Amino acid sequence: MTQTMKKFILLGMALACAIRSLAQLSISLPVAGVYQSTSTNTSVVLAGQYIGSSLSNYRIEYEVYRLDVSDSHYLSTQQTWTTITTNPTYGLFRTTLSLPIGWYSVAVRVWNISTSSAGSSNSVVFGVGDVFVISGQSNAQGGSSSLPSLNTTYDGIVSHNYTDGCNNNLPPYPVMTALSTYNSIGPNGTNSWCWAYLGQQLQSGAPSGGKPIAFFNAAHGGSSSLNWKESANGTNTTNQYTGSVWCGGSYSGPAQPYFSLKTTLQYYAAIFGVNALLWHQGEADNEYPSGRTNRSTYRQNLLDLIAQTRTDYGSSLRWLVSEASFQGANPTGYETNTDVTSAQDDIVSNSSYDPSDYNYKGVITDGYGTSYRDITDKVHFREDRNNAVSLLGNLWNTAIGNATSGPIGGVTPPTITMSKVGSNWTLTCQGTYSAYRWINMSSANTNSPVGTSFSYSGSTGGSYACLVQSSNGKWAISQTIYTNCGSCREGAFANWSEEEEGIQTKAYPVPFDKDLTIEFTIPADSRVRLELIDESGRILQKVTDSMHIKGTFKYPISLDSSPSSILFYRLNVNGLGITKKLLKVQ
Incomplete structure (x- = not known):
């Protein structure tokens, strides 16, 4: 399933240099696809959640890069780093982008205000x-x-x-x-x-x-x-x-x-x-x-x-x-x-x-x-x-x-909020709809909802989105919310880890010289993007970006030369980003 490795530059991203998992950050909207252009600039909702370790003072920022449709190489920076929200409750963020026709990568990062440094990061590619x-x-x-x-x-x-x-x-x-x-x-x-x-x-x-x-x-x-x-x-x-x-x-x-x-x-x-x-x-x-x-x-x-x-x-x-x-x-x-x-x-x-x-x-x-x-x-x-x-x-x-006349834009995704009392949480879909389907995103079965009311409650960790139907029959999908998140600011939520989502990932040998293997396990059929990046956030190699069936995958990689001595690999599984540092022989 290995695809031809491709390169494009993402400028201005700084990553913390810890060996532990860094990028516990989810981007669930927009869905990685193409949105119909309806005017000079089209509105696209960007939403997700920071689910890493708690920070005392941080903000969520995004930057937009314009890409070439043929191979996703970097063309230009559409919008420089812009703040979405500061110290969000439960780590939730949402904003609306206004973009002309184009193929884009939107990078999202956590900025630690106390230390003036970047932490968790993720990106989504769409058009x-x-x-x-x-x-x-x-x-x-x-x-x-x-x-x-x-x-x-x-x-x-x-x-x-x-x-x-x-x-x-x-x-x-x-x-x-x-x-x-x-x-x-x-x-x-x-x-x-x-x-x-x-x-x-x-x-x-x-x-x-x-x-x-x-x-x-x-x-x-x-x-x-x-x-x-x-x-x-x-x-x-x-x-x-x-x-x-x-x-x-x-x-x-x-x-x-x-x-x-x-x-x-x-x-x-x-x-x-x-x-x-x-x-x-x-x-x-x-x-x-x-x-x-x-x-x-x-x-x-x-x-x-x-x-x-x-x-x-x-x-x-x-x-x-x-x-x-x-x-x-x-x-x-x-x-x-x-x-x-x-x-x-x-x-x-x-x-x-x-x-x-x-x-x-x-x-x-x-x-x-x-x-x-x-x-x-x-x-x-x-x-x-x-x-x-x-x-x-x-x-x-x-x-x-x-042909002439105007195209029709997509439906605006619903907004979901989370509240809790002790270890019990409740997700609520804002607005009035004719039908609700709460989807457990670990399997994402649109026809087997875990709830069919405007709200959904529980006490254990999980990831959920709400599929809603308006009175005219059209469906829309909300962002995904992780109910067990380390950055939650109220109550005793445990730190999140990828293993809780059934995802396992490692790279070996440790340290490596020129050749290494990146191995990961996913619990269900998923869209997977695996990239090698340097400490500035530049994507050195796109290893794969495709559907993967449930199971374990191994990708051998050869790096004859590297422009950086500090390298990371970023695994994106259905919008959830996990970034880990690679140890290289000095």
């Missing part, structure tokens, strides 16, 4: 850019194993590497990672398809450093316009290729395929915001002879679907509707269906059918025949057939550039 929701059928979902060769795995093109097209619950907690060729795109995308390639095209000509891009894919292969309409109305629908209820006869959840699109909008797009919904579907409505949908029927099916998405997410949700119907296996003369493509065109060009200003033309693909498609099914594009998947990405790049 402000464009977020796209994808839907339709297989030429949107990812219909081939023949894919474009990417120039590089961009750090700034991200997705949730997760797939479960018939899940009848919320997706897991969003763990966003760089989109590589065969990553899934949650909740349904089977691979990067044309989307990673599109992301690179969208970044061309973007502001210095590139525009970060995120994708969520709620397409279902083989779905017809009738399947989408019926399921959007809450009715189970029949898959015309299998003859059974969508997702199989044993499926008993909310009607699919629409439910996964609904949760994508109300969960992923609510958290991060959205630029547009990219729609590519129509081939199933040209299935000769029985599945050839007529113009008025297709048009009404799709209009009903669009209306339902705007009811479930927001009236200004922008749709880019493609013209697509090609079925190359149909008899000659029936490969395309002009009723379907005319209906698709009606929706974006005729206000008498939909008076909104939020429907735009997507890609037009019927002119690309069998020489661009799988030689067997004659429907799915393949990269080894005239670079067809790259072509599809280029078509989407043009279509997106032609």
